[in-house]
Amino acid sequence: MTSFRKYKITVPCSSANIGPGFDVVGLALSMYLTIVLIISPSAETPNSHDSFNCKITYEGEGKNHISLQTDHNLITRTALYVLKCHSINKFPSYTTIHIDNQIPLGRGLGSSGAAVIAGVLLGNTTGQLNLSKDRMMDYALMIERHPDNVTAAMMGGFVGSYLNELDPKDAERVEIPLSEVLPEPAGGIDTGRQPPKPPMQIGHYIKFGWAKEIKAIAVIPNFEVATATSRGVLPTVYPKKDLIFNLQRLAVLTTALTRSPPDPNLIFQAMQDKIHQPYRARLIPGLPEILASVTPETDEGLLGICLSGAGPTILALAVTNFDSIAANIVKRFNAEGILCIVKVLELARDGSQIQEL
Ligand SMILES: Nc1ncnc2c1ncn2[C@@H]1O[C@H](COP(=O)(O)OP(=O)(O)OP(=O)(O)O)[C@@H](O)[C@H]1O
Numbered sequence: 001m002t003s004f005r006k007y008k009i010t011v012p013c014s015s016a017n018i019g020p021g022f023d024v025v026g027l028a029l030s031m032y033l034t035i036v037l038i039i040s041p042s043a044e045t046p047n048s049h050d051s052f053n054c055k056i057t058y059e060g061e062g063k064n065h066i067s068l069q070t071d072h073n074l075i076t077r078t079a080l081y082v083l084k085c086h087s088i089n090k091f092p093s094y095t096t097i098h099i100d101n102q103i104p105l106g107r108g109l110g111s112s113g114a115a116v117i118a119g120v121l122l123g124n125t126t127g128q129l130n131l132s133k134d135r136m137m138d139y140a141l142m143i144e145r146h147p148d149n150v151t152a153a154m155m156g157g158f159v160g161s162y163l164n165e166l167d168p169k170d171a172e173r174v175e176i177p178l179s180e181v182l183p184e185p186a187g188g189i190d191t192g193r194q195p196p197k198p199p200m201q202i203g204h205y206i207k208f209g210w211a212k213e214i215k216a217i218a219v220i221p222n223f224e225v226a227t228a229t230s231r232g233v234l235p236t237v238y239p240k241k242d243l244i245f246n247l248q249r250l251a252v253l254t255t256a257l258t259r260s261p262p263d264p265n266l267i268f269q270a271m272q273d274k275i276h277q278p279y280r281a282r283l284i285p286g287l288p289e290i291l292a293s294v295t296p297e298t299d300e301g302l303l304g305i306c307l308s309g310a311g312p313t314i315l316a317l318a319v320t321n322f323d324s325i326a327a328n329i330v331k332r333f334n335a336e337g338i339l340c341i342v343k344v345l346e347l348a349r350d351g352s353q354i355q356e357l
């Protein structure tokens with residue numbers, strides 16, 4: 001019989017790209033997705049758990065539209081994928097999952113990356129699989145195929161990562177619940193076959209330093225841009241000069257952000273991008289004007305400014321004057337008729353955590 005077990009899973013939000021590092025760098029920040037997991041020998045009420053032995057409750061961002069159905073919800077679909085790779089088709093009876101999500105959805109703050117990481121941790125814990133964080137990353141990378149958000153959310157801090165190329169046979173298996181095909185449950189299809197275990201060490205990462213005085217101001221508009229849409233507007237081929245532009249800046253940026261005191265002139269220029277932000281401007285009213293007009297000259301304390309992940313959130317890195325920098329960005333969005341909320345966030349150094357309660 002199952003013994004009573006209770007855990008808390010905590011996963012930070014993340015901001016990917018930081019200007020030139022498209023699909024390469026991610027920054028874990030202090031806003032969290034939290035799950036309280038209870039595995040109990042009995043159910044409080046009869047029939048409260050579904051055919052996967054699971055009951056989900058939810059509060060916070062997405063409360064009114066995130067599916068609580070175990071085979072649709074990204075967190076539990078991911079956990080089921082991890083379990084099925086180990087020939088386990090259900091959660092242990094009776095599993096109750098309470099999700100508290102503070103990360104706004106579809107705003108460029110890594111909500112799906114956090115959900116995928118939470119799901120992998122959930123699968124590992126419920127299946128008692130004892131996977132290491134490095135091995136769990138392989139599962140996360142099979143689902144979210146760009147490593148920037150998931151690596152930051154799992155490992156914490158400011159990270160750079162690259163992926164090994166997947167064998168097309170592994171990449172195309174329909175049992176894998178790809179995060180960007182949501183909300184349609186087109187991935188994670190139950191074919192009766194065991195899904196493929198990910199190859200070992202799909203991803204490789206390195207944690208950079210981070211100057212302790214730098215905080216991240218997230219200006220979060222009140223509309224969503226799905227990552228799939230925001231990737232859909234990008235070209236498939238780039239001019240060589242634009243790639244060189246980004247590579248030069250990224251090489252400087254990863255070290256510039258470790259230096260105390262940080263140099264605003266170096267960082268502001270090193271956060272410029274020609275690979276994704278210009279193309280995404282048509283999805284985000286006011287974006288080019290905001291990125292060009294909020295500078296270290298106009299706003300003392302500002303180091304650099306960029307689109308957070310796939311947008312529409314604007315991320316400003318700064319050392320002082322957080323409120324006035326935020327107000328300046330909000331004012332420019334307001335002029336486009338867009339309301340925003342603001343969060344001043346710290347680096348989340350530790351990444352995802354699981355704690356037995
Ligand atoms: N806590 C959650 N529980 C279940 N599903 C979630 C959760 N958070 C996000 N998702 C799923 O991920 C989708 C948002 O993912 P999307 O990749 O479009 O944006 P994002 O991850 O917030 O932004 P970005 O990837 O640019 O940082 C949501 O619409 C939802 O389907």
Ligand SMILES: N[C@@H](CCO)C(=O)O
Pocket residue numbers: 016017022023024146148149227230231276309310
């Ligand atoms: N690097 C990704 C992050 C969003 O998930 C992008 O910009 O599309």
